[in-house]
Amino acid sequence: MSITLTDQDKHTLRTAAYGAVALVAAAGAAGGSPHRIATGGSIALASAIGPVGHVLAEQKGMDLNGKSTAELADRVLPALTEAVGLLKKQDPAEAGNFRGIVLLAIEAATRTRSSGPEATVAEMTRKITEAMDAA
16 A cells, blocks of 8 residues: 655655654663764664654654653654554554654664663653553
């Protein structure tokens, strides 16, 4: 099945995916290098394939601004729900692909930590998963 994404849809997908990595990096900042966490997750997103992989490869047009983690979450969590919802309408398999890509990116990001995920990272991962499941 073929999917058609508007520029706004693509913006939403990128904000959701890269924003999820940014949220995990912010949550894990106290226990390690947020830059290393973000790099691991971003590499996983850049390795995605399929229609979503093409969108994420562009790495432009994201809304990841904010003065706090809370402001970032206010943009990213709804974008995750919206992204999965818009993909489900066109191709449920691609919605599953997107969800899997985001979860893989989070896993790759948290693997860069030697001590494993801490409570804040685990909680942020739960919120991200919950947002995607809300679609």
